[in-house]
Amino acid sequence: MEKSGSKTGKKSRKRWITDWWPNRLNLKILRQNCPNQNPYGEDYDYAREVETLDIDAVIKDLKDIMKNSQDWWPADFGHYGPLFIRLAWHSAGSYRIYDGRGGARDGSIRFPPRINWPDNVNLDKAIRLLWPVKKKYGRKLSWADLIILAGTVALEDMGVKILGFALGREDVFEPDESPDWGPEEEMLTAKRGEKEKLERPYAATEMGLIYVNPEGPGGNPDPAESAKEIRTAFARMGMNDEETVALIAGGHAFGKCHGAGPAEYLGPDPSSSPIEMQGLGWKYEYKSGKGPDTYTSGFELIWSPTPTKFGIQYLHILFKYEWELEKSPAGKYQWVAKDAPEIIPDAYDPNKKHRPRMLTADLALRFDPKYAEIAKRFLENPEEFEKAFARAWFKLTHRDMGPKECYLGKYVPKETFIWQDPLPERDYELIEEEDVRYLKKRLLEELSVKQLVYYAWASASTYRNSDRKGGVNGARIRLYPMNEWEVNHPEELKKVVKVYEKIQREFNEEQEAKGNDKKVSLADLIVLGGCAAIEEAARKAGFSVEVPFVAGRVDALQEHVDAEFYKAIEPFADGFRNYFRNPESIDEADVYTTPEYFLVDKANLLTLTVPEMVVLIAGMRVLGANYNYSDYGVLTDKPETLTNDFFVNLLDMSYEWRAADSYRYTFEAVDRKSGEVRWRATRVDLIIGHHDELRAVAEVYACDDAKEKFVRDFVSAWAKVMHLDRFDLWRNNRELYRKLTSGIM
Structure with missing residues (x-):
């Protein structure tokens, strides 16, 4: 009997459930990154490990590696700094504000789909170049921290006065298999809307890109139209116009693009490469395939005459010359300066010079009126430009780390930024068990069970672990714009908040009259309301439970709210x-x-x-x-x-x-x-x-025997959501934080 497929010569393929039923709701993302997946074991605490790291030794090792060109992958200009900047940028730059996914916090650029994106060609080499440092420091230094540190140290080594750096990014050990990377079935096939209509939640115009097509929209070399895409894509990453110009002009002060020959010689991505490649991909079979013969983006250009030194040369050249369209050796549209002398150094031949060249996305900074105004100001004020770039770089590489409590290490800047969801310091004593009982009683007297549960959930469920933003701490639900979100019942919310404020005021005034330095925050009251309601609902069902509650939340002021961010993420x-x-x-x-x-x-x-x-x-x-x-x-x-x-x-x-x-x-x-x-x-x-x-x-x-189990399990899951944003506990009492957020209370 013939085997299936023998007539066609094709091998039969075993199928997964998702192959047979592709529209079946996939729950796999609720099972990712379980403790069993971490080879360090369940007791591994990266925050504790990284606190023992000698970061100055790491910085020294990184600076040594950057200037030690290796034959297997030669360094452009004898310095790996530009490559490490690109690695850090592309690790952090996939962040998008709508769901907080992407970014650099977990080192997931090491895995598909991101390691295989065409925009990330040869970043697998950058990661391998960092392996000696990772190998040396092992469990004390995550890939996630190392990748961002390498880019930041590279900037400093090449002349940027950096703002600072925070440790604390913990690695994952499997790909993010959520389907939210894009609707396309092929890379570089735009199906995400056009220009200002870029589809949510994406921050790139096409699958496989970090932001936009450098040639221009859909390969059309139109700088003005490119500017529209850039503005939308960077806004989706939470960057305004000034930050966008600073990042592009600062990043393109360094390094070069690679497109030495035709794209047809480029091999498959790392995940598709043969087993003997050992996880490397993009093998280029054109001439030597490396050094001067490298293919990365398909463009072949160097932006600045000082490609390993920070400065305003990129901006100077951008505005000094007129530009004419040409094609790279790989056939990509790029621009060359008219009548310009050969002032750009070659990456490998000290006796060779080139005319200045730019991408369509670069010219967008000149031909978009708003971008041009900012770029010219930076050109005329180099110190302002450097500060703006340093601040934008810090935001780019840190904004998915969460509140400042999650920042570790001695180089954390003292300044607090609005995008870190800042909270005021608590300057009063916490409520105690007797106070908790009293406040629960007061809350049940004033509001219904469903109201107390609804607004506790409305507050706490804004948390998202992707970038550690949101949550009930700060009681931001009472502030603009969350107090206007449709799902939060804006009109009723105003009345409910007045009830919370009344109970808070009466309690705090009573404590002051007694000479106590004890207060309750609105944030704690909101959580307590949920606790009281659930305990009452369980009592009515015949069960006595105590919902876990740990006081210590504080109340944000309007000035602590990144209003534009929270407007953008209103849930649908x-x-x-x-x-x-x-x-x-x-x-x-x-x-x-x-x-x-x-x-x-x-x-x-x-x-x-x-x-x-x-x-x-x-x-x-x-x-x-x-x-x-x-x-x-x-x-x-x-x-x-x-x-x-x-x-x-x-x-x-x-x-x-x-x-x-x-x-x-x-x-x-x-x-x-x-x-x-x-x-x-x-x-x-x-x-x-x-x-x-x-x-x-x-x-x-x-089942008939599961009534109590349901109550207990609901309480544990509820407590988990209510405490996910308690990074004050994570910093000061990590075991308690883990217990509260484990779902096993």
Whole structure:
């Protein structure tokens, strides 16, 4: 008998579940980076290890490596500094504000998809050049920290007065397999909208790029149109015009682009390369394939006559000459200065000079009026330019690290930046157990269970582990713009905040009258309200529980809020509160447009496991904490009581579910015998019973013997979300922080 595929000569391929059912909701991102994946073990504490690191020794080693050109991958101009700057930049530069993903905090540039992006060609070489340093310091120095430190030290070695540097980035040991890198099936095929309409959450115009196509939009060498794309892409990374110009002009003061020959000689990316390449890719079979014969981007140009020294030469040349279009040896559009002398040094031949050349994306800084104004000011004020570049570089390479409490090492700048979500220092004593009991009682007297749960969740669930931003600490929900987010019930929120403020004021005044230096923050009150409500709901269900609570949160002022950032990240979906702004956008043929996908995405940002996500949804429903307090998914006759009724009724075969709208967003449960509509729900609710893995979890909690387990597990998951942003605890009591955020309280 012939084997399958023998007639065509093709080998049969084993298929994964995702091959057979590509539209099946993938829960894998809720299982990534588990402790078992870390070869250092569960007890490994990188923050503790890095505090023992001799960073000055590392800096010395890096400076030595930078000037020691190696035959297997020669250094341009005899200095690896420009290559290390590019590595650090591309590690940090994939950050995007909408979900905080990308960036440099976990060293994930070492893994696909990012290591394989065409924009990252030959950064695999840069990482290998750093291996001797990583090897020497081992567990005390992560790749994530080393990559950013290498770029920063390179800047300093080449003349930049850097602002500072923070350690504290911990490595992951597997790729980020979330599907949020782009809708394309091929690299460099733009499917993300055009110019100002760049699709969320992306910060690059095409899969495989960090920002924009250097040739111009879609390869069209139009500097003015390129400027539009640059502005949108950099804004998606949280950079304004001044920071954008500073970064481009500062970064392009160094190094060169490589496009020595045709692209057809370029080998596959690292993950696609033969096994003998040992993780390296992009082998170039043109001449020597390295040094002067290197292919990286396909452009062949050097921006400055001083490519290993910081200065204003790039800006000077940009404005001094007129530019004419040409093509690189690889056939890419680039620009050459008209009638310019050969003033640009060759990277390898000291006797050879070149005319100045630029990318279309460079000329955007000259031909866009706003960019040109900033660039000319920098040209006329070199010290201002250097300071602006140093600040923008620090932001670029640190903005995904979270609050300043997460910064480690002796070179952390004293200045605090608005993008770090700053908080005021606490200058009062914390409330104690007796105060906690009193405040819980007061909160339950003033607000309903569903209100207390709703606003505690609304505050705390803004946290995202991707960049450690958001959370309840600071009570920013009462400040602009979070107090205007649609999902936060703006009109009711004003009234609820007044209740919190009244209780806070009365308590603090009473303590002052007693001569106590004890106060309660609004942030702590918001969390306490959730605790009180859940304990009361559990009591009504017949269980006595105490929801973990650790005081110590403080209240931010409006001046502490990065308003533009928080305006940009207003949620359009929150499955935990059954909120989905645009049900007309649902396309069942594309799971990534559905509210259940955004639920999983949100759960991933909150570091939730599959069971934690499931119990939180069920608990929020029976507690009535839905957007607009609707009855969708509230599958219980005893709302505001912490029962497992959601699971019981969802899995009850007495009902048949039917679509209730043309978008297939809402559904009704019809009694099979009477035809009566018994329950209403959304796709987020029904996915728990439809998806095989989620149903398996739901069945555990729907059992008669699981009522108490559900309550206990809900409390643990709730406490986790409420404490994720407590980096004051992470800094001062790491074991307590780990316990609170482990989900095993």
